[in-house]
Amino acid sequence: EAQVTQNPRYLITVTGKKLTVTCSQNMNHEYMSWYRQDPGLGLRQIYYSMNVEVTDKGDVPEGYKVSRKEKRNFPLILESPSPNQTSLYFCASSFSGTLNQPQHFGDGTRLSIL
Amino acid sequence: AQKITQTQPGMFVQEKEAVTLDCTYDTSDQSYGLFWYKQPSSGEMIFLIYQGSYDEQNATEGRYSLNFQKARKSANLVISASQLGDSAMYFCAMREPYGGATNKLIFGTGTLLAVQP
Numbered sequence: 001e002a003q004v005t006q007n008p009r010y011l012i013t014v015t016g017k018k019l020t021v022t023c024s025q026n027m028n029h030e031y032m033s034w035y036r037q038d039p040g041l042g043l044r045q046i047y048y049s050m051n052v053e054v055t056d057k058g059d060v061p062e063g064y065k066v067s068r069k070e071k072r073n074f075p076l077i078l079e080s081p082s083p084n085q086t087s088l089y090f091c092a093s094s095f096s097g098t099l100n101q102p103q104h105f106g107d108g109t110r111l112s113i114l
Numbered sequence: 115a116q117k118i119t120q121t122q123p124g125m126f127v128q129e130k131e132a133v134t135l136d137c138t139y140d141t142s143d144q145s146y147g148l149f150w151y152k153q154p155s156s157g158e159m160i161f162l163i164y165q166g167s168y169d170e171q172n173a174t175e176g177r178y179s180l181n182f183q184k185a186r187k188s189a190n191l192v193i194s195a196s197q198l199g200d201s202a203m204y205f206c207a208m209r210e211p212y213g214g215a216t217n218k219l220i221f222g223t224g225t226l227l228a229v230q231p
Contacts, residue, residue: 042224
C-alpha cells in the first residue's frame with residue numbers, strides 16, 4: 001500500500017530533550033515536506049526537500065533540523081524542544097514539483113512539550 | 115503574498131443535502147494549483163480534489179466538485195448528498211508555481227463541517 005509513515009503518532013516530552021520524528025514514504029517520491037498545524041493558522045511548511053541531500057527552509061524553520069540521506073526518509077529533528085513547538089506535525093510527499101501533483105500526507109504526529 | 119481565505123469557521127448541513135465550502139485565494143501568478151483536503155477527527159489529511167488555474171472545466175471527483183471562478187479568485191468545494199462520514203475539517207490549499215520549487219502548499223484556516231442526521 002502506498003503510504004507516508006510517521007512515528008511516533010503521539011509524544012509527550014520535556015523541554016530540552018532532543019527528539020526525532022521519523023517519516024518514510026514508499027512511493028519513490030522526490031519531494032518531501034514537513035508541516036506543523038496550529039489552531040487558527042492552518043498548516044505551515046517547516047522544511048522541504050527536492051531530493052537526496054537537497055533540503056531548504058520553509059516558512060517556520062526555527063528550532064528544527066532535517067536530513068535527507070535516502071530518498072524514502074525525511075526525519076524531523078528537534079534538538080532542544082520548547083513548549084512553543086507543541087503542535088500537530090505532518091510529513092508529506094509528492095512525485096514531483098509540478099502543480100497538479102497532490103501531496104500525500106502521513107497520519108500526523110502530535111507533540112506535547114512540557 | 116499568496117494567501118488562502120476560508121471565511122466559514124464552522125458549518126452544519128443535513129444528511130443527504132448539498133453543502134458549499136467557500137475558499138478565496140490571492141496570487142499574482144497566472145499558473146497555480148488549488149487543492150482541497152479533508153481532515154477527520156482522527157487527524158489524517160486526505161486529498162479530495164485538484165483544480166489547475168488553466169483548467170477550463172470545474173474538477174469533479176465523485177460527490178466532490180469544485181466551483182472554480184477564476185475572475186473572482188474563488189474555488190469553492192461542493193459536497194453533494196452529504197453523509198455522516200463527511201463530518202470533518204476541510205482545508206483549501208494553493209500550490210506555489212513550479213518555479214518556486216519549494217513544493218509548498220499554502221493552507222487556509224479550515225472549515226469544520228458537521229453533518230446532522
